Amino acid sequence: MELDSWQQSPLAEEFPYANVVRYVRSVGKHFLATPVVEALVRARAAGTGAAGDDTARDHLRRFLSVVLDKHDGTYDYTTYTALDLLRPRQAPPLQEFEDEVGTRIAFLLYDALAFESGAALGHRSQLPCMRPSPEVVEKRLRHGLRVAVEMDMLSGKPLTPKVSGLQERFDQLTEVIETAPSGMASRLDQTLMPVYVIHDEYLFIRVLQSFESIFECLARLASEAIRRLEARDAEEALRSLSAISRVLSGGLPLFSLLATMQRESFEFFRKFTEGASAIQSVNYKTFEALCGTPAPERVESPAFRSVPQVRGRVLESMTTVRGAADALIASRAHEPDVGARLAREMAQIEAVHQRWKRTHYRLAVRMIGSVSGTGYTEGTPYLRSVIDNRLFRRAEETTH
Numbered sequence: 305m306e307l308d309s310w311q312q313s314p315l316a317e318e319f320p321y322a323n324v325v326r327y328v329r330s331v332g333k334h335f336l337a338t339p340v341v342e343a344l345v346r347a348r349a350a351g352t353g354a355a356g357d358d359t360a361r362d363h364l365r366r367f368l369s370v371v372l373d374k375h376d377g378t379y380d381y382t383t384y385t386a387l388d389l390l391r392p393r394q395a396p397p398l399q400e401f402e403d404e405v406g407t408r409i410a411f412l413l414y415d416a417l418a419f420e421s422g423a424a425l426g427h428r429s430q431l432p433c434m435r436p437s438p439e440v441v442e443k444r445l446r447h448g449l450r451v452a453v454e455m456d457m458l459s460g461k462p463l464t465p466k467v468s469g470l471q472e473r474f475d476q477l478t479e480v481i482e483t484a485p486s487g488m489a490s491r492l493d494q495t496l497m498p499v500y501v502i503h504d505e506y507l508f509i510r511v512l513q514s515f516e517s518i519f520e521c522l523a524r525l526a527s528e529a530i531r532r533l534e535a536r537d538a539e540e541a542l543r544s545l546s547a548i549s550r551v552l553s554g555g556l557p558l559f560s561l562l563a564t565m566q567r568e569s570f571e572f573f574r575k576f577t578e579g580a581s582a583i584q585s586v587n588y589k590t591f592e593a594l595c596g597t598p599a600p601e602r603v604e605s606p607a608f609r610s611v612p613q614v615r616g617r618v619l620e621s622m623t624t625v626r627g628a629a630d631a632l633i634a635s636r637a638h639e640p641d642v643g644a645r646l647a648r649e650m651a652q653i654e655a656v657h658q659r660w661k662r663t664h665y666r667l668a669v670r671m672i673g674s675v676s677g678t679g680y681t682e683g684t685p686y687l688r689s690v691i692d693n694r695l696f697r698r699a700e701e702t703t704h
């Protein structure tokens with residue numbers, strides 16, 4: 305009824321976003337009632353001609369693409385994690401981008417932890433099924449706060465002190481969320497649309513979004529490293545490469561947080577996430593392809609076939625960190641130790657990436673054992689096989 309009344313004189317800015325999100329969370333995206341889907345489809349049609357500025361209309365269009373992905377047949381990892389609504393509309397310059405990503409991850413986690421503590425205290429009624437035990441909640445808060453506080457670039461790390469109990473922690477988290485940068489509150493609200501109503505999916509989505517923000521940052525840093533290498537600015541290139549290791553290793557504890565997910569809960573809601581897998585992550589594969597040229601077998605495998613836009617760029621041949629570093633070294637237009645320092649930074653990134661892949665593999669084994677992946681691979685055997693790949697492969701090399 306609210307959607308239909310909005311359509312009487314549609315104004316993009318006044319779309320009932322919060323109530324649509326509330327409804328989606330009350331049943332899960334997989335179970336939207338047909339009359340609601342029909343009303344949303346009508347609202348989308350009305351939205352194209354809605355009054356308001358282009359940005360507001362564009363935001364409404366992207367929001368409805370996320371809500372209606374299952375109906376539209378476009379459901380995948382990007383719509384599941386609502387990435388188009390999570391990124392800031394205008395990407396800030398690189399210098400500010402790292403801070404933006406850190407702050408974004410901190411708030412994604414503060415929000416997840418407010419949900420965890422709020423649900424345990426009975427202050428949250430959404431996603432009510434299969435609530436975790438108090439011990440698990442305690443563990444989540446510990447792991448989650450460790451990463452969030454480390455990533456937080458804005459709120460002056462107010463969450464480190466010990467608290468007397470769950471209520472105080474909840475109050476603290478609610479307070480810090482209220483101080484979120486402008487636009488963050490609605491971004492947080494609109495980017496959590498689970499497929500079902502099982503408690504742990506909240507954490508799962510927030511962790512995926514946090515990692516995805518990290519991958520986005522890595523891809524930008526790798527592009528910047530290439531640009532600096534091509535400009536023969538080795539010092540700045542080295543700085544970007546070192547930032548890649550720092551950002552990626554800063555995210556590793558997110559796996560400990562996700563490891564607190566209850567296996568049975570995951571098993572239940574992943575029935576409805578079929579077709580959405582991080583194998584479709586454009587940022588992860590862009591980062592990989594910017595580091596070095598992937599082996600032809602990998603380009604032909606589900607790894608790159610799941611991200612056709614990145615695969616297309618690889619096939620057209622992309623400039624890579626490896627290629628740009630080799631060219632700089634061959635030019636001899638650098639200080640004598642630059643070759644060794646570049647090699648060290650690349651080895652460092654490789655080592656952190658290996659840790660990322662091994663930890664991911666172990667977590668996947670624990671959560672799904674030997675069942676197939678939601679991205680249509682055989683599952684953990686696929687993940688085992690990709691561990692041997694190397695990031696900084698030269699185009700002419702015959703190994704992985």
Ligand code: HEM
Nearest residue numbers: 515581582583588607668671677678679680681683684690
């Ligand atoms: C319960 C936790 C997780 C399980 C069981 C899991 C499982 C899997 C599986 C089976 C695949 C192979 C593709 C497929 O068929 O789906 C995969 C790929 C992938 N996952 Fe996860 N995953 C988990 C968490 C995560 C998280 C938190 C991230 C971070 C965004 C992530 C990132 C990736 C990436 C980037 C790939 C592609 C790897 C490649 O193609 O080399 N996964 N995962």
